[in-house]
Amino acid sequence: MMQNVHLAPEIDEDDLYSGYNDYNPTFDTEDLENDVAFQEAARTSHGRRPPCRPSLEPDMSFFLFKDGIARPMTAVHAAGYTKAAMRGSSFDPLGQARGPAPPLETKNFDSSEEKIRQLEKKVNELVEESCIANSCGDLKLALEKAKEAGRKERVLVRQREQMATPENINLDLTYSVLFNLASQYAANEMYAEALNTYQVIVKNKMFSNGGRLKVNMGNIYLKQRNYSKAIKFYRMALDQIPSVHKEMRIKIMQNIGVAFIKTGQYFDAISSFEHIMSMSPNLKAGFNLILCYFAVGNGEQMKKAFQKLIAVPLEVDYDDKYISPNDDPHTNLLMEAIKNDSLRQIEPNWLCVEVVKASHYVELANDLEINKATTYLRQQDFNQALETLKMFEKKDSRVKSAAATNLSFLYYLEHELAQATNYADLAVNSDRYNPAALTNKGNTVFANGDYEKAAEFYKEALRNDSSCTEALYNLGLTYKKLNRIDEALDCFLKLHAVLRNSAQVLHQIANIYEIMEDPNQAMEWLLQLISIVPTDPHVLSKLGKLYDNEGDKSQAFHYYYESYRYFPSNIEVIEWLGAYYIDTQFCEKAIEYFERAALILPTQVKWQLMVASCYRRSGNYQKALEKYKVIHRKFPENVECLRFLVRLCTDMGLKEVQEYMTKLKKVEKLKEIREQRIKSGRDGSARSRREGNVAGDTNSGGTKGERLSVKLKAFPGTSEPYESSTSKEIDASYVDPLGPQAERPKTAARKRTEEDDFADEELGEDLLPE
Incomplete structure (x- = not known):
């Protein structure tokens, strides 16, 4: 208005x-x-x-x-x-x-042509959204968008046909919709649907470049391990691609060669790779050609193929290859490639080193020589490794530092600290910014006990390369030695942020919390540790010990039992499990563990006495008597065994009681004499003690007595003499190895005297000391 x-x-x-x-x-x-x-x-x-x-x-x-x-x-x-x-x-x-104004042209939104244009726009948007979802990793959404685009595209074609203008059908849009749908099917591993969709494109003569998609179909067959069909489709695609597309044809031929390798047709694969190396050589084809010649056992052709591989330019600058990885990321990639080179896993053929020296990859020869020395180390050929590494003593400073670092570590492993120190100094002097050299130098100083100086070398290595995990780990160990627990914990927590699943780091953190008397934190870190190494018996027994200290017997038993299951030879674990069953009044179950301990330590009478005591406590006196007799035959001077034999024979009314009483008297008499000799030796003159005469006489007397006892009996069924226990195991007063027996409910039976109490025992006058 x-x-x-x-x-x-x-x-x-x-x-x-x-x-x-x-x-x-x-x-x-x-x-x-x-x-x-x-x-x-x-x-x-x-x-x-x-x-x-x-x-x-x-x-x-x-x-x-x-x-x-x-x-x-x-x-x-x-x-x-x-x-x-x-x-x-x-x-x-x-x-x-x-004058009249010209009329404005209004846009009719209800026209069929406008609806078709809007629908085309929507289809294009759906294809774009599908591609974006695929690039973001949401493959399911990408497939849904591709399917929706396909449905709307078919509606669009029908509308075009109804308007009787099929010549206006957008073939490019149809092609892009079908191609995207097939790609999304393949990405979701729906290979049958993807192949069907590709077939629709390939069979449609209106799509001039549809035949090239047979490469995609060949890739799907390769994933399905249908190698014969993959080769067939690759070859059909190769026939339809003009020779001007050289790069694409080379890639297809490379895929054909890989498919031949998968089927074991190495000669056909060699033909494909030889053609590639003659037309457009590349590293992958050259390496695969070497593998094929190795598979057919043609060593001469293998060397020629290696020479062709060396001739391929890598397009990497080698000027500063020995600098710190932090300074040049390309150097790190190159060094990693050399370190994990699959070629050296084929066979130890050092002729390739000479070939490399004669090529434009001469800088790689040094790394191959060092890797050669490393291979000698794996083969435990230390002399060859040393000779190879010593060749670098007159090389460039950085190459010399790398070789000297390996030499230092090699001597360190051989416990030759003097040589390790010399080469560590050479490595540091050649390249002060080499973190590995500084770490090795710190190791040699650490081994000599100078922890403060070792910490300085580790910190310098970290200043040069903050990602040197070896230096950070060793620095934590050094702080532990210096009793700087908080700083040690800080080092290992930083290391844990880098190496999340390192068992060694988790163990160190748990150990530090244990030193700091924080058992809850120690158990938390140990639980993380067993999630990584669930079969480590040491970690399981450590958890059992911590839970036992906290009074949680059930959890302690669980972890001790798991430790015993994975390593049934740990005496501490065996003893704890046996004691646990005795405390819970299951002496029969404890026998299993004490018998295993007796097998592990057959010269210690302690475990066999525990087995006999378990039989006695469980009421099986006959078994206990037999076990004590076996123990007496192996250890005739053991006072505890003889006392129990006297007691059991007396209770059971056996005639052997007098025999065992006599033996008990003699053993106690001999024990008393030995104690008197030891006492007299301690009361000797100062000069005698300095010269060791009295002690020598006493030791020789004890040794003689032990030798006499060794000759008395042998193990049952063998001619080997037993090894007697020490004087500490022969005690005048007996203490039950299982501890005092739990008080049982009173019954109407006749009151018995305590089995371990010999105070009321009536012995003959001949058993009294003279």
């Missing part, structure tokens, strides 16, 4: 600006909204206002009219616009004075 537009009234020719203050109420624009005639004129034939669209015509409302001729406004003086300015002026609301 045209409001606040002031047009010029008719004016006198002499005064162009006269009549502005005259007012004609006919042209009052404020009442136009209520003017029926004006509103009818302003409406379109459809009964609605025309849409407000921008016009290319200038807005004439800002022009003045004189006798029907538009005149531009001027700024000579103020126009003095007021409501009265409209009075007496001629008003042309429809702009008839200017």
Whole structure:
């Protein structure tokens, strides 16, 4: 609506600006909204206002009219616009004075052509969204978008056909939709659907380049290990790709060669790779060619293939190959490639080193020589390794540092600290910024006990390379030696942030918390550790010990039992399990563990006495008697065994009681004599003690007695003499190895004397000491 537009009234020719203050109420624009005639004129034939669209015509409302001729406004003086300015002026609301405006072209959104264009746009958007989802890793969403794009594209084709304009079908859009759908099927490992979709494209003659997609079909067959079909489709694709596309043809031939290797057709694979190396040589084809010649056992051709491989430019700068990995990421990749080179896993053929020296990869020869020495180390040929590494003593400083570092570590492993120190110094002096050299130097200083200085070398290595985990680990160990526990913990926690699954780091953290007397934290870290090494018996027994100290017997038993299951030879674990069953009144189960301990330590009478005591406590006196007799035959001087034999024979009314009493008397007499000799030796003169005469006599006497006892008996069924226990095992007063027996409920049976109490035992006068 045209409001606040002031047009010029008719004016006198002499005064162009006269009549502005005259007012004609006919042209009052404020009442136009209520003017029926004006509103009818302003409406379109459809009964609605025309849409407000921008016009290319200038807005004439800002022009003045004189006798029907538009005149531009001027700024000579103020126009003095007021409501009265409209009075007496001629008003042309429809702009008839200017002539009719050209009609605006309106866009019909309901037309079929517009709907088709919108649908095409939607299909393109869905294809783009599918590709974006695939690049983000959301393969399921990518497939859903691709399917939806396919459905809408088919609707679009049907609409085109209904309009009888099939020539306007967008073949590029159809191709992109089908190709994207097949790709998404393949990405989701729906290979049958992907192959069917590719077949639709390949069989359609309207797609001129569809035959190239047989390469994709060959890739799918290769993934399905259907190598014969993969080769067939690769060859068909190769026939349809013109020779101008050289790079694509080379890649297809390389895939054919790989498929032949998979099927064991090495000669066909050799033909493919030889053709590639003659047309467009590359590293992968050259390496595969070497493998094929190795597989057919042709060593001479293998060397020639290696020479071809060496001739391929790597496009890597070797000027600063021995600098720190932090300074050049490409160097790190190169060194990693050399370290894990699959070629040296084929056979130890050092002729390749000479070939490399004669090529433009001469800088790699040094690394091959060092790897050669490393291989000698794996073969435990230390002399050859040393000779190879010593060749670098006159090389460039950085190469010399790398070789000296390996030599230092080699001597360190051989416990030759002097040589290890010399080569560690050589490595550090050759390259002060080599973190491995500094770490080795710290190791040699650590081995000599100078922990403060070792810590300085480790810290310097970390300053040169903050990712040197060996230096950080050794620094933590050094702080532990220096009793700087907090700093050691800080080192291992930092290391844990880098090596999340390192068992050694987790064990060190748990051990430090144990030193700090924080068992809960120690158990937490040990639980993390057994999630990585669930079969480590040492960690399991450590957890059992911590839980036992905390009073949680059930958890302690669980971890001790798991430790015993994986390593049934740990005496501490065996003893704890046996004691656990005795405490829980299951002596029969404890026998199994004490018998195993007796097998592990057959010369210690302690475990066999425990087995006999378990039989006795469980009420199986006959078995206990037999076991004590066996123990007595192996250890005839054991006082504890003889005392129990006397007791059991007395309770069971056996005739052997007198025999065992006599033996007990003799053994106790011999024990008393030995104790007197030891006592007299301690009370000797100072000169005798310095010269060791008295002690020597005493030891020789004890040794003689032990030798006599060794000759008395042998192990049952063998001729080998037993090894007697020490003097500590022969004690005048017997203590039950299983501890005091738990008090049992009282019954109506006759009251028995405690089995271990010999105070009330009536012995004959012949058993009394003389």
